[in-house]
Amino acid sequence: MAASEGTILIGQKPVASYVLAAVTQFTLGSKRVILKARGRAISKAVDTAEVVRRFMEGKVNIKNVNITSEKIGEPGKERVVSAIEIILERKE
Amino acid sequence: MAASEGTILIGQKPVASYVLAAVTQFTLGSKRVILKARGRAISKAVDTAEVVRRFMEGKVNIKNVNITSEKIGEPGKERVVSAIEIILERKE
Numbered sequence: 001m002a003a004s005e006g007t008i009l010i011g012q013k014p015v016a017s018y019v020l021a022a023v024t025q026f027t028l029g030s031k032r033v034i035l036k037a038r039g040r041a042i043s044k045a046v047d048t049a050e051v052v053r054r055f056m057e058g059k060v061n062i063k064n065v066n067i068t069s070e071k072i073g074e075p076g077k078e079r080v081v082s083a084i085e086i087i088l089e090r091k092e
Numbered sequence: 093m094a095a096s097e098g099t100i101l102i103g104q105k106p107v108a109s110y111v112l113a114a115v116t117q118f119t120l121g122s123k124r125v126i127l128k129a130r131g132r133a134i135s136k137a138v139d140t141a142e143v144v145r146r147f148m149e150g151k152v153n154i155k156n157v158n159i160t161s162e163k164i165g166e167p168g169k170e171r172v173v174s175a176i177e178i179i180l181e182r183k184e
Contacts, residue, residue, distance in 0.1 A: 042135040043174070050161045050174045065157040067178070069142045082135070082142045086159070 006030045010037035010045040018048040019055065026052075026060060026090055035086040038070060042084045049086045063089040098122045102129035102137040110140040111147065118144075118152060118182055127178040130162060134176045141178045155181040 006025040010018055022033045033052075037045035053060055064087045071078045098117040102110055114125045125144075129137035145152055156179045163170045 040132075040135050042138050043132050046134050046159050046174045046176055049159060050172075054161065054172075062159060065159055067138050067141060067154060067157055069146065080142075080146075082138045084138055 004029065004031040005034070006032070007034045007036060008048075010035055010041045010048060012041075015044055015047045015051060018044070019051045022048065022052045022088065023055065026056065026088075031090050032063070033088045035088065036083065038072070038083045039081045042082065045084050045086055049088060052088060059091055061089050061091060063087040096121060096123040097126070098124070099126045099128060100140075102127055102133045102140060104133075107136055107139045107143060110136070111143045114140065114144045114180065115147065118148065118180075123182055124155070125180045127180065128175065130164070130175045131173045134174065137176050137178055141180060144180060151183060153181050153183060155179040 008018055008021050018035070022035070025033045035045045035048055049062055053062055066085045068083050069080050070083045072081055073079050100110055100113050110127070114127070117125045127137045127140055141154055145154055158177045160175050160177070161172050162175045164173055165171050
């Protein structure tokens with residue numbers, strides 16, 4: 001499982017960078033690519049997932065979308081941010 | 093079904109406005125509240141869902157999260173934006 005699964009953390013780069021990373025992982029044989037993002041990067045994760053899905057039309061599905069809350073920051077200065085995890089899966 | 097289901101479109105207002113709208117709908121008897129957002133408002137929809145879930149801890153679940161692409165704009169000037177739909181459901 002580990003060898004055929006990759007995780008991409010969505011941050012400050014443009015959507016195209018993450019799309020390229022995901023498509024590359026699928027091309028190199030990954031069965032699943034998991035996109036993770038927090039806070040304002042969440043919209044970018046959704047954009048990335050949709051662009052990959054449309055680009056690899058018929059080959060990649062959005063398997064699942066999970067949203068959660070995460071605590072970040074140092075002890076005493078913690079704050080809660082929303083997070084998203086989008087699981088893209090290659091069809092057999 | 094119609095009477096016990098509400099939809100909230102997430103836009104430019106602060107997260108607290110949408111949280112209040114969702115909590116109010118549940119309080120008035122809705123079984124489901126659907127949050128919809130496009131583009132950069134997607135992050136706000138996820139924030140809203142997480143705040144409602146934590147605020148109504150044990151009473152409201154995130155039932156499902158769907159992401160899609162939508163065409164917007166006038167004919168000839170259409171563009172594609174990502175969209176999210178988050179279904180919050182009250183536990184029985």
